Amino acid sequence: MTAFSTGTVPAAGSMATGSHEAPASVPAATRTMSLAGALNDGLRRSLARDDKVLLLGEDIGKLGGVFRITDKLQEEFGPRRVIDAPLAEAGIIGTAVGLAIRGYRPVCEIQFDGFIYPGFDQIVAQVAKLHYRTRGAVTMPITIRVPFGGGIGAVEHHSESPEAYFAHTAGLRVVSCSNPQDAHTMIQQAIASDDPVLFFEPKRRYWQKGEVNTELGADALPIGEARVLQPGSDVTLVAYGPLVRTALDVAAAAADDGVAIEVIDLRSLAPVDFTTVESSVRKTGRLVITHEAAQSGGMGAEIAASITERCFDWLEAAPARVTGFDTPYPPAALEEAFLPDLDRILDAVDRVLGRRNSLTGWEARA
Amino acid sequence: MTAFSTGTVPAAGSMATGSHEAPASVPAATRTMSLAGALNDGLRRSLARDDKVLLLGEDIGKLGGVFRITDKLQEEFGPRRVIDAPLAEAGIIGTAVGLAIRGYRPVCEIQFDGFIYPGFDQIVAQVAKLHYRTRGAVTMPITIRVPFGGGIGAVEHHSESPEAYFAHTAGLRVVSCSNPQDAHTMIQQAIASDDPVLFFEPKRRYWQKGEVNTELGADALPIGEARVLQPGSDVTLVAYGPLVRTALDVAAAAADDGVAIEVIDLRSLAPVDFTTVESSVRKTGRLVITHEAAQSGGMGAEIAASITERCFDWLEAAPARVTGFDTPYPPAALEEAFLPDLDRILDAVDRVLGRRNSLTGWEARA
Amino acid sequence: MSTTHEGTRTHEAHDDIPVHLSQLEDVVQLISPTGERLSSPGFDPWVDDVSTEQLADLYEDMVVVRRIDTEATALQRQGELGLWPPLHGQEAAQIGSARTLRPDDFVFSSYRENGVAYCRGVTFTDLMRVWRGTAAAGWNPYEVGMATPAVIIGAQTLHATGYALGASFDGTDSVALAYFGDGATSQGDVNEAMVFAASFQAPVVFFCSNNQWAISEPVGLQSKRHLSDRAPGFGIPSMRVDGNDVLAVMAATRIALDRARSGGGPTFIEAVTYRMGPHTTSDDPTRYRPTGELDEWRAKDPISRVAALLESRGAMSDELRSRVEGKADAVARDLRAGCLSIPQPDPMSVFDDVYAEPHSGLERQKGQYAAYLASFENGHGDGAEGGGAS
Amino acid sequence: MSTTHEGTRTHEAHDDIPVHLSQLEDVVQLISPTGERLSSPGFDPWVDDVSTEQLADLYEDMVVVRRIDTEATALQRQGELGLWPPLHGQEAAQIGSARTLRPDDFVFSSYRENGVAYCRGVTFTDLMRVWRGTAAAGWNPYEVGMATPAVIIGAQTLHATGYALGASFDGTDSVALAYFGDGATSQGDVNEAMVFAASFQAPVVFFCSNNQWAISEPVGLQSKRHLSDRAPGFGIPSMRVDGNDVLAVMAATRIALDRARSGGGPTFIEAVTYRMGPHTTSDDPTRYRPTGELDEWRAKDPISRVAALLESRGAMSDELRSRVEGKADAVARDLRAGCLSIPQPDPMSVFDDVYAEPHSGLERQKGQYAAYLASFENGHGDGAEGGGAS
Ligand SMILES: Cc1ncc(C[n+]2csc(CCOP(=O)(O)OP(=O)(O)O)c2C)c(N)n1
Ligand SMILES: Cc1ncc(C[n+]2csc(CCOP(=O)(O)OP(=O)(O)O)c2C)c(N)n1
Ligand SMILES: [Mg+2]
Numbered sequence A, B: 001m002t003a004f005s006t007g008t009v010p011a012a013g014s015m016a017t018g019s020h021e022a023p024a025s026v027p028a029a030t031r032t033m034s035l036a037g038a039l040n041d042g043l044r045r046s047l048a049r050d051d052k053v054l055l056l057g058e059d060i061g062k063l064g065g066v067f068r069i070t071d072k073l074q075e076e077f078g079p080r081r082v083i084d085a086p087l088a089e090a091g092i093i094g095t096a097v098g099l100a101i102r103g104y105r106p107v108c109e110i111q112f113d114g115f116i117y118p119g120f121d122q123i124v125a126q127v128a129k130l131h132y133r134t135r136g137a138v139t140m141p142i143t144i145r146v147p148f149g150g151g152i153g154a155v156e157h158h159s160e161s162p163e164a165y166f167a168h169t170a171g172l173r174v175v176s177c178s179n180p181q182d183a184h185t186m187i188q189q190a191i192a193s194d195d196p197v198l199f200f201e202p203k204r205r206y207w208q209k210g211e212v213n214t215e216l217g218a219d220a221l222p223i224g225e226a227r228v229l230q231p232g233s234d235v236t237l238v239a240y241g242p243l244v245r246t247a248l249d250v251a252a253a254a255a256d257d258g259v260a261i262e263v264i265d266l267r268s269l270a271p272v273d274f275t276t277v278e279s280s281v282r283k284t285g286r287l288v289i290t291h292e293a294a295q296s297g298g299m300g301a302e303i304a305a306s307i308t309e310r311c312f313d314w315l316e317a318a319p320a321r322v323t324g325f326d327t328p329y330p331p332a333a334l335e336e337a338f339l340p341d342l343d344r345i346l347d348a349v350d351r352v353l354g355r356r357n358s359l360t361g362w363e364a365r366a
Numbered sequence C, D: 001m002s003t004t005h006e007g008t009r010t011h012e013a014h015d016d017i018p019v020h021l022s023q024l025e026d027v028v029q030l031i032s033p034t035g036e037r038l039s040s041p042g043f044d045p046w047v048d049d050v051s052t053e054q055l056a057d058l059y060e061d062m063v064v065v066r067r068i069d070t071e072a073t074a075l076q077r078q079g080e081l082g083l084w085p086p087l088h089g090q091e092a093a094q095i096g097s098a099r100t101l102r103p104d105d106f107v108f109s110s111y112r113e114n115g116v117a118y119c120r121g122v123t124f125t126d127l128m129r130v131w132r133g134t135a136a137a138g139w140n141p142y143e144v145g146m147a148t149p150a151v152i153i154g155a156q157t158l159h160a161t162g163y164a165l166g167a168s169f170d171g172t173d174s175v176a177l178a179y180f181g182d183g184a185t186s187q188g189d190v191n192e193a194m195v196f197a198a199s200f201q202a203p204v205v206f207f208c209s210n211n212q213w214a215i216s217e218p219v220g221l222q223s224k225r226h227l228s229d230r231a232p233g234f235g236i237p238s239m240r241v242d243g244n245d246v247l248a249v250m251a252a253t254r255i256a257l258d259r260a261r262s263g264g265g266p267t268f269i270e271a272v273t274y275r276m277g278p279h280t281t282s283d284d285p286t287r288y289r290p291t292g293e294l295d296e297w298r299a300k301d302p303i304s305r306v307a308a309l310l311e312s313r314g315a316m317s318d319e320l321r322s323r324v325e326g327k328a329d330a331v332a333r334d335l336r337a338g339c340l341s342i343p344q345p346d347p348m349s350v351f352d353d354v355y356a357e358p359h360s361g362l363e364r365q366k367g368q369y370a371a372y373l374a375s376f377e378n379g380h381g382d383g384a385e386g387g388g389a390s
């Protein structure tokens, strides 16, 4: 990993049990930012820190990207650092591979989740495997940014959650940020990583605001670690990306009901920080996992399976998954039905608690 | 599903508890075939049965495919039914989509597992979604044949197991055959299905021979159902494709040791026939799943998670997975280390049985 | 900010894109921007039969689809549609091509060909479904001979090639016509479609609406040459026509269709036009469009030149004007009514049509969700606020 | 067997592939098959400096790489290699291009460019690793200026484009050269590489070894036109040369390199050659190769024509002959020794180099596997046969 430290900052530990909002005592370098703005600033710092960092994507130049994540970066760093690419995702990723071989650290923007598939071969057969193929001679410090997930009322292919494909692909790292602070630090950590990183941005949270310590350098929580956002002793609730905020809402609602939920923001999907999840589940004995992606073969399956392996004797109930259905992402009018929400997650909480009225009854009937 | 019946045959039930070799009483239409030969004959019958069936792929014409699965079919049906396509997987799948819209039933051959990724977008964004997108107006009766898996000493990209990507993709069906009889019937069932089917062929078992009832029509076990190949009361062992044979060897070895393993050939990976697995695990209380694909996010995760949900109160131990490692498929000299084999599966059997010497100890130490 | 590549000699910044590519040069033009009927020997015979009445009909079509565009944009602004991709400026390219097709031909389009959909007979309700967010696609492709639009850029060109191949296998002379944009030409799929179409000599027409922009990217970023120059290297003859000239588009499309029907294989048409509106209603073109460019193209408006030609033929009567206005008004009314009439889908319909045949996994999820929804009626809904005993 | 498409009028079977495409027409040739030095004004100046001594060196190279091919094929037959993709027939295309490169240029190749690897200085041991099945790739790309070969057809052309772009950003005049086959031209990646290279004016050379076959598929199935006709439509100048003519290949490559170095952007070279052997040692070309075709191409052998030219210049001495034979013998010996010296990798190395930085998930699997292996030493190995109490 290339050096990445610009100052001393509060220890990551102080974040570990705080909420995703600002910690109580706001350090000097802290500013209020949207998640989108935090990414923009993180990219700017990465470009400024290392000449080898390049941005490559569709409409990222003058337009600043359709979500404005690269707003003004071409103006500031010029068209050779922030490059509008022809409209072809395999071309973007494959060109980035060549740039990486030449020593660059390309950051590719995929405009929407559903447009990553034309680049799939270059990602899984090249980006993921080149370090292994060359027995370590070639590194692939490529970051692939993907605005992902639904809830924005978009047309087809604009609301997908393809993270499980990449988490199943050896050689890749997969992360997702859920709040402005993590967006700011994690994008810089991803770019500084010598491994390829799929960086999933929760597009429906782009405009969520929060306090950001912009100088959180080496002291930031490492990119591969999960964060306990809220402690609790009754149920462990694992979420990432867009559903972290929902998970916190669930915890608040459950608290009113006397149920103490421990909320974990997974942050890294490959590798999963099972140590953190395991110690939580050994405490609570109950696990609920939520994501927007389809249930079959989603991240929830891996987490449920691994935690069952690690915590079998501690589990009071089968881990429950609250996910998108095994359907294509639906049209906007149906996304409310499709997306995990407060009620569906609370229902699963009831289920792992063995409460009446939960779907446990349905399961038994099925 | 278009009509698919060419005669009465032994009830599927008679296969359900037999081995993957021939049933005891050999019916009249039974011939000894290799798995490759069975596929070839199944394709021939599908071509003969329905004019709308077309074969499309690289080198499938005069050469008969690099594995000779389409041997002599172009000679018999002509170059408009068995079409050598230009060297481009997206092109092959995308052309098949158009042919399907026009009413054809294309069968695409992907030459090796590792070459399916250039066609990934057309598969997940088009083939999988067109029926949903058109609210049922357009069907996608496309079969995509993929020789998959390792153990043949091949160079890179020729030994992969990409099935989990497709099993996670709503709109697709995913199956894998493990023996000549299933190869023969399942390929015909896949082609007759009005849904798109990813058809994974265990390439290292292509030359495995077995008895095939070539007239097994409507009475064949439906393509979506798993088959209990061998009954047992101590441990349920789930496998598919190339590892089914290994699983039977494991069962034989364990039987010598007094352990009765119930071997299930999953056959369908999407949907998984959980009813069959569930009733087995409720009996045995112990589950081992094996596949060649990487562990993280593989089929084993989904099966372990779902079975834990359905059988939590019946499980004596956490479901165990014996899989390829979370690495790229290694060079030939290392595939023995990579691939699940008899010893590694037996080790997992020991683990779910709580035996000394198994990796349970390691898990606890970790 | 220091960079390491000052003084690089080979790489040129994008703002050096040759300006001529955004100009109308090397194009076939049969109607000048001021409405003169120009002659072009290779193309004239293909539109000789277009009478003044038919020209008036084409004029009406263009006015109508522009009105569809205006009305849909208004509906979006009023919150009745989630999104709309305007075709403003591309009326001649869409009408001139779509009106040459037979009902048994088949169109494969992108999201922007709503004028084509109108020509194919798509109902207004069906036209609005996707943009109102109630369905992934609006119409039954077989009823109108037009596939549901592709959002994945370029994917439909391969579908058109496959369909065309199938149509030729069936012994028909139906043709598949694929619409796509200038940006799409960079996608592997579009190039592979040309490879497959040429190899199989499939009866497909590749119709590229070069509207100068792919969202914020000018066409010069996708190609240093005319897009029509690409196809011949694949063995596919091509034409470059003024896409704002309905007759030139019509002639070129007829040439291509005729070649396809008579076994001559694929043709590539580049229709040089201009996206006068934003990419979609979500876009803000002022961030990237050079000043003056829009005005330059306003002077080449596809509708006004037909009006001028009709005028010069003495056919632009008050009657015609009011017929066309009346039709456009009626269409706008029907469009709005059609849009507002679209019902919200039932939540349970999220499980419909994923598969053509029963699917055990999805059936189970559907059952669970139904039970979950039903549980609200049984008092589970307030479980959140303490419905169950723990 | 009845089919529905009897009488179809447009679709032509593949056996109508124009024969001329497999012929050497429209090619630049500087040495005729019989060894005459032909003149070609645009190309001659680029090889004027090639002395008879240098020609003899090229001759030596070609003989040597043919011997590498023969020896590797023998090693495969003897079970020492898992697979070998012969380059027999393509010696001039590989040597003529590779010998024009500078050490600071960078090669991106397919699996077949083993002659190129030899020119880049890859050791014989490294050359054999992949084919012996002990490693996913043989050499360190940075030590020889050559990436590890791509097995995914065409993927490397985009890598070359990106690398070239980076080299230009760095202010160097290094060039990336991408080798690929005739079949590869159908892949989206190769076409996208041309789009990107043209758009960025990247200093990359696309070197297409048209050896007439993609496994069993003749080049006419991939394209109805010369492959060199494709590039100009992307804005990339191209040349079509006799790929069995080492001087023509050299001249074309030098022209392309010079253009790239001086900021002129990409060039496409089609080297028309022939795969005289099977696709790989696993292939049986008699299943698809027309009778006579091999003989026809034997008459155009790339090595014998250089021998004849040297002969005509009086330079084909016994001394040269024995020098070359000696070198080839030595190389064959070294190759075999290098191959046989390759150690079997340690099983635990299966976990190496997946990531550049520590990875908790993989560390755990590695630990588990190590414990598992160790358990055999502790008697767990016979657990299968009853090692543990249940
Ligand atoms: C594979 C893919 N990548 C990116 C996008 C996002 N996108 C939607 S429209 C568009 C521009 C298309 O430009 P063009 O092909 O010229 O068509 P136009 O919109 O101008 O009609 C882009 C990049 C997409 N829909 N699909
Ligand atoms: C994406 C992909 N699809 C299919 C293959 C299987 N395959 C290996 S070599 C080959 C033919 C390549 O032909 P060509 O490009 O002409 O190169 P040549 O082998 O003749 O040198 C094919 C189809 C592959 N390696 N990669
Ligand atoms: Mg455009």
Ligand SMILES: [Mg+2]
Residues within 6 Å of the ligand: D181, D182, D183, D209, D210, D211, D212, D213, D214, D215
């Ligand atoms: Mg070839």
